[in-house]
Amino acid sequence: MKILYIGSGFVGACSAAVSADSGHETLVYDIDQRKIDLLSSGDRDTIQSCLYEEGLGDLLIRNRERIKFTTDYALVEEFLNTAEAVFMCLPTPEIGETGESNLSYYFSAAEKLAESLLKRNKNKQTQYIVIINKSTVPIDMINKTAEIMDKSQVKNYGVVSNPEFLVEGKAVQDSLHPDRVVVGAWTEKDFAIMRQVYNRFYNSANVKYLEVNPKEAAAGKLLANFTLFNKLAICFDVIGRTCETFSDLKFENLRQILTSDPRIGTWGMYDSLYAGGSCFIKDARSLSHQLQTAGQNAVMVNETYLANKRQLELFMSRAEKEVLRPAQDKSNFSWTGKKVALLGLAFKQATNDIRNSPAIDIVRILQEKQVGEIRCFDPAAMFWFKTIFPENEQMKYCESEVDCLGSVSPLTKGDEGGYSPTTPQPPFIKGGNSDCIVDVVIIATDWPQFRNLTTSLLNLKNKPLIMDGRRMLSGDYEKLKENGFVVIPVGGQVVK
Numbered sequence: 168m169k170i171l172y173i174g175s176g177f178v179g180a181c182s183a184a185v186s187a188d189s190g191h192e193t194l195v196y197d198i199d200q201r202k203i204d205l206l207s208s209g210d211r212d213t214i215q216s217c218l219y220e221e222g223l224g225d226l227l228i229r230n231r232e233r234i235k236f237t238t239d240y241a242l243v244e245e246f247l248n249t250a251e252a253v254f255m256c257l258p259t260p261e262i263g264e265t266g267e268s269n270l271s272y273y274f275s276a277a278e279k280l281a282e283s284l285l286k287r288n289k290n291k292q293t294q295y296i297v298i299i300n301k302s303t304v305p306i307d308m309i310n311k312t313a314e315i316m317d318k319s320q321v322k323n324y325g326v327v328s329n330p331e332f333l334v335e336g337k338a339v340q341d342s343l344h345p346d347r348v349v350v351g352a353w354t355e356k357d358f359a360i361m362r363q364v365y366n367r368f369y370n371s372a373n374v375k376y377l378e379v380n381p382k383e384a385a386a387g388k389l390l391a392n393f394t395l396f397n398k399l400a401i402c403f404d405v406i407g408r409t410c411e412t413f414s415d416l417k418f419e420n421l422r423q424i425l426t427s428d429p430r431i432g433t434w435g436m437y438d439s440l441y442a443g444g445s446c447f448i449k450d451a452r453s454l455s456h457q458l459q460t461a462g463q464n465a466v467m468v469n470e471t472y473l474a475n476k477r478q479l480e481l482f483m484s485r486a487e488k489e490v491l492r493p494a495q496d497k498s499n500f501s502w503t504g505k506k507v508a509l510l511g512l513a514f515k516q517a518t519n520d521i522r523n524s525p526a527i528d529i530v531r532i533l534q535e536k537q538v539g540e541i542r543c544f545d546p547a548a549m550f551w552f553k554t555i556f557p558e559n560e561q562m563k564y565c566e567s568e569v570d571c572l573g574s575v576s577p578l579t580k581g582d583e584g585g586y587s588p589t590t591p592q593p594p595f596i597k598g599g600n601s602d603c604i605v606d607v608v609i610i611a612t613d614w615p616q617f618r619n620l621t622t623s624l625l626n627l628k629n630k631p632l633i634m635d636g637r638r639m640l641s642g643d644y645e646k647l648k649e650n651g652f653v654v655i656p657v658g659g660q661v662v663k
């Protein structure tokens with residue numbers, strides 16, 4: 168089959184790669200020239216510097232004969248003469264804090280597509296084509312897509328809803344081995360085309376292939392994301408909070424008690440300082456907006472959103488509430504002038520995505536509190552973080568988590584943690600500032616390598632306050648306490 172993808176982000180690029188791997192002739196269009204250049208580079212590291220998804224580079228290289236990336240719409244128009252399906256993989260962020268989805272990216276791409284569909288087959292429009300909504304969209308979006316096509320007098324088309332359930336960080340793996348494929352269509356003709364598109368999964372014993380109507384498919388995605396978001400919120404706002412409130416409760420032990428019940432399950436049962444990323448928050452907000460616009464209440468959906476918001480604020484406020492200065496006056500901890508090591512900038516491990524990353528709000532809070540210096544490190548996301556917080560006197564980007572702690576001075580320029588595809592990499596400039604001492608260490612992302620930080624901490628000249636926002640050092644809290652450290656763990660009382 169010939170399949171067009173519009174939008175080459177995490178969803179578009181990964182599903183297009185799998186489409187090519189399934190034997191389809193695949194064209195991917197995006198307006199971002201830089202992204203297209205990187206994705207079509209044919210070089211694994213360059214591809215992954217753009218979208219840090221394990222296996223994406225190899226998959227694209229292996230299938231390079233069947234997949235092309237372009238910003239040239241003339242190529243798209245040519246392709247549409249014989250294409251059987253087009254996947255819409257556009258961003259659908261929230262408009263401010265209104266809950267409403269910003270559909271302008273989608274509409275602009277759909278209107279342009281409509282103009283081109285009119286021209287196919289020398290204006291005869293003989294080729295039947297299915298327009299597939301892969302973006303996460305409002306429940307009635309299928310009608311809006313059809314309206315755009317009808318208004319432009321596009322003929323011979325169908326609209327299908329096929330939401331994406333991949334998990335960032337495992338996007339390629341999830342796209343190659345999905346647990347389910349949900350196809351929402353109104354007609355048997357469209358279902359039949361989608362079965363061909365997903366031939367590899369339709370006939371697989373391991374994949375649930377679900378055929379529903381388009382509104383059910385769109386609603387299913389929003390409800391699935393809300394259910395997961397809610398589970399995360401229960402974990403930190405109820406289970407974690409209980410462990411923070413009463414003494415002698417260890418989060419990991421409580422978790423064992425709960426997860427031994429298969430009805431509760433293990434997913435999401437990890438404490439964290441925030442559920443970030445591009446989807447959970449905006450999809451919950453969108454669901455709430457749609458319910459409220461239809462005259463319903465959305466108390467529980469809204470409360471989950473608020474629980475997430477307050478989690479980060481509560482975590483960051485704990486130092487001032489729970490730690491006393493060692494000085495004689497025993498006054499409360501103050502952030503002013505402190506040097507802070509911030510470990511982890513991506514919203515979670517195994518991705519370079521910083522959308523709604525807790526680290527962004529942490530930096531803003533620290534800046535408001537007028538800390539002296541913020542020394543950051545992330546194995547994958549420093550390039551993108553620098554686009555929001557450029558390096559300056561207060562913001563420093565370090566070579567590793569250990570360097571962040573102060574044993575080596577920060578890099579002065581040019582290093583983005585090895586993930587800056589377009590910036591030339593000058594040699595690291597080290598100032599040999601081994602006297603740099605941090606006052607606070609905040610762990611904000613669950614990169615596995617941060618679990619091994621205890622030895623480095625024990626080797627420091629001083630004993631910074633440790634704020635473990637992911638319980639990465641939970642096995643070592645007692646050891647750290649014995650060595651004079653104070654630890655504020657999420658999901659636990661202060662250890663001192």
Ligand SMILES: NC(=O)c1ccc[n+]([C@@H]2O[C@H](COP(=O)([O-])OP(=O)(O)OC[C@H]3O[C@@H](n4cnc5c(N)ncnc54)[C@H](O)[C@@H]3O)[C@@H](O)[C@H]2O)c1
Pocket residue numbers: 173174175176177178179196197198199202256257258259272275276301302303304331332333334335445446
């Ligand atoms: N990221 C995820 O984990 C995930 C999972 C499931 C569903 N989704 C949903 O899928 C959709 C896409 O998400 P994403 O993470 O891939 O977004 P993304 O921001 O990574 O990618 C979107 C791409 O669309 C491109 N684009 C914008 N306007 C365009 C236009 N007019 N024409 C062509 N390209 C255009 C952008 O340049 C960008 O490359 C969203 O609705 C999202 O909610 C995302």
